Amino acid sequence: MTQELNYLKESPSQTAGPYVHIGLAPGAAGFDIYRQELGWDIAGPNAKGERIRVEGIVIDGTGSPIKDVLLEAWQANSEGIYAHPEHPGEVEDGFRGWGRVITDFATGEWGFDTVKPGPVMGRNGRMMAPHINLWVVARGINVGLNTRIYFEDEVEANAADPVMNIIEWERRRATLIAKRTERDGQIVYRFDVKMQGEDETVFFDI
Amino acid sequence: MSTKGEFYQRDRLWHPPAYAKDYKTSVTRSPQYALISLQNSASEITGPTFGHRDIDPIDNDLISNYAQAGESPIGERIIVHGRVLDENGRPVPNTLVEIWQANAGGRYRHKKDTYLAPIDPNFGGCGRTLTDENGYYYFRTVKPGAYPWRNWVNDWRPAHIHVSVFGSGFAQRLITQMYFEGDPLVATCPIVNTIPDKAAINQLIAALDRNATIPLDTMAYKFDIVLRGRRSTLFENRLEGN
Numbered sequence: 396m397t398q399e400l401n402y403l404k405e406s407p408s409q410t411a412g413p414y415v416h417i418g419l420a421p422g423a424a425g426f427d428i429y430r431q432e433l434g435w436d437i438a439g440p441n442a443k444g445e446r447i448r449v450e451g452i453v454i455d456g457t458g459s460p461i462k463d464v465l466l467e468a469w470q471a472n473s474e475g476i477y478a479h480p481e482h483p484g485e486v487e488d489g490f491r492g493w494g495r496v497i498t499d500f501a502t503g504e505w506g507f508d509t510v511k512p513g514p515v516m517g518r519n520g521r522m523m524a525p526h527i528n529l530w531v532v533a534r535g536i537n538v539g540l541n542t543r544i545y546f547e548d549e550v551e552a553n554a555a556d557p558v559m560n561i562i563e564w565e566r567r568r569a570t571l572i573a574k575r576t577e578r579d580g581q582i583v584y585r586f587d588v589k590m591q592g593e594d595e596t597v598f599f600d601i
Numbered sequence: 602m603s604t605k606g607e608f609y610q611r612d613r614l615w616h617p618p619a620y621a622k623d624y625k626t627s628v629t630r631s632p633q634y635a636l637i638s639l640q641n642s643a644s645e646i647t648g649p650t651f652g653h654r655d656i657d658p659i660d661n662d663l664i665s666n667y668a669q670a671g672e673s674p675i676g677e678r679i680i681v682h683g684r685v686l687d688e689n690g691r692p693v694p695n696t697l698v699e700i701w702q703a704n705a706g707g708r709y710r711h712k713k714d715t716y717l718a719p720i721d722p723n724f725g726g727c728g729r730t731l732t733d734e735n736g737y738y739y740f741r742t743v744k745p746g747a748y749p750w751r752n753w754v755n756d757w758r759p760a761h762i763h764v765s766v767f768g769s770g771f772a773q774r775l776i777t778q779m780y781f782e783g784d785p786l787v788a789t790c791p792i793v794n795t796i797p798d799k800a801a802i803n804q805l806i807a808a809l810d811r812n813a814t815i816p817l818d819t820m821a822y823k824f825d826i827v828l829r830g831r832r833s834t835l836f837e838n839r840l841e842g843n
Contacts, residue, residue: 402609403688403827407801408616409778410624410792411763414711418701425712428667428725430657433697456629463713469648469771479647493649500713512745517642519812528644530774531709537617537795539776542645546820562637591633600611600636601645601772 408539411532415465420497429501434496437468437509439489444473444513445461449544449573449580451508453498453531460503464533467495468507468544475513487561507560513547517557523553524559531588541599546587549576561599570596606832607641608772609688617795624791625752635754641772648771651697653729660729663702663742667725674724676743678680680821681779682813684736685766689829692736698826699729699765700740707748707758716748741819752791759786759793768828779824780806 397516416424422432438446449468453461470492471477478492486492492512498505509527517523527544545553553559553572562568573584588596619631639645647785659666663790664673685693703726706718724743732738746796761778768774771833781785787793787806796802804827813821 396619396674401690402830403686403690403828404615404801404804405612405688405777406777406804406827407796407798408775409763409805411765411776412778413713413761414701414709417709417711417725418699418729418765421725421727424710425694426667426710426725428727429660429729431650431655433655456631456633461630461803467774471644477643482643482647485683491649514712515643517644518640523642523644526644528771530771532776533630535624535630537621537624537627537631538613539774540619540632541772557719558639558642561639567634590630595632595634597634598610598636600613600631600638601640 408537410534410537411465411536411539413463415463415532416497419465419495423497434467434494437470437491437494437507438472439487439491441487442472442490442510443487444510444591445582447511447584448506448508448547449527449584449586450504451588452503452505453533453584453588458592460498461590462498462500462503463535464498464503464505464531465495466469466497466505467493467530468509468510469493470512471515471529473510473513475515477515514552521557522552522555524549524556530577541601542588543571543599544584545572546584547572567597570594607646607827608770608831611829615798615801617797621791621795624795627795645772646770648767648769648773651695651752651767653731656729661738661740663724663726663728663740663822666728668723672723674704674721674743676746677737678741678819679744680813680815680819681762681807681824682739682810682821683735683807683823683825683830685732685738685768685826686736687768687828691830692732692734693768694732694734694736696732696769697729697767698732698738699727700742700762701727702742702745702762703748705743705746707746711784718746719749747786756791757786757816759784759790764824764826766826766828773828775826775828777805777826781822782806782808
């Protein structure tokens with residue numbers, strides 16, 4: 396026998412279910428209850444950097460859009476600073492870096508407006524390419540899925556990114572790179588998430 | 602001197618697997634490739650913070666936060682309370698806890714829910730609060746009803762409350778469900794049973810807590826939530842490399 400370690404165990408995850416909107420986006424469920432819903436303004440009015448929109452769809456193993464997804468984004472500002480007391484540096488007043496968005500009930504499309512994040516210092520002094528951390532929950536997803544959105548126009552930074560480089564299969568890295576387009580004068584990045592199949596998105600155990 | 606470091610590895614054998622064939626919706630929504638394991642960087646150790654300007658005091662009272670003046674929802678009045686702790690047993694203070702649930706008849710106020718049990722005009726079904734400096738939180742609500750769902754043809758969800766918690770870093774983000782002591786539907790629920798370990802399931806079953814009951818008024822259930830713990834960095838290279 397040995398001494399007991401007595402750590403607690405993390406509460407096991409359960410699916411967010413089909414009615415996640417009631418709790419986290421009640422307006423989308425069809426009713427108005429809170430003074431303000433949380434997570435609709437990621438960057439705030441004072442954020443420096445390039446204003447962008449990120450859009451996509453989440454596709455299941457049959458190739459169909461998933462229409463009851465909730466996604467949360469967590470990102471640094473344009474200078475690579477997270478709005479968090481443990482991250483050195485200051486962010487602009489009103490910059491939160493966090494947002495949540497749901498997919499359209501009819502089409503499965505989602506999208507949010509923000510600023511493009513800057514590179515963030517990673518482990519051991521290795522700079523990480525600009526990226527948005529993404530957390531995906533839905534009915535049928537038992538534990539929320541973590542992935543990262545990288546940007547197509549950051550070719551050199553992406554190639555040097557320490558997280559990209561631990562993905563052994565180079566062709567899978569492409570699943571993390573959002574495609575840059577322009578629409579009505581606005582920069583739009585397209586980031587589709589595939590749950591299964593040949594181009595299954597890389598998901599991380601963080 | 603030690604400082605706060607990375608989160609303990611998530612025990613993937615304690616959590617449900619992505620693919621659980623008896624929970625049919627998971628079949629086409631589960632990644633087939635293995636997750637890529639990441640050591641934490643600033644992107645995972647940091648996470649959103651919330652304050653009292655984000656929410657209102659009434660938000661944790663589901664008995665009154667959607668009721669018309671002088672009315673209240675139908676159902677067993679209950680308090681759900683407990684602490685948010687990490688795996689080291691330390692309280693997680695000032696963290697956002699959000700809940701949502703069906704009404705006492707098992708019907709959700711959601712435009713996609715078509716179950717024949719009626720909507721309760723005095724019940725919205727969601728609440729949110731911040732833990733205090735000791736990690737403590739509480740809600741007042743009515744006990745949700747069981748309801749049928751399309752999985753096997755005669756599946757019924759046990760009474761449950763959905764719970765969303767943030768913690769201090771994005772790697773602690775968690776959504777789970779709280780069940781109720783003594784509910785016979787827990788044992789046969791395909792969603793509950795995505796969790797392989799019985800002890801892990803028990804961790805999601807709130808106990809009737811008569812000490813927290815308000816006599817002649819409201820029953821209480823105690824539900825502690827545990828988030829991933831954090832390592833103290835003792836001799837490691839400093840994470841940021843600066």
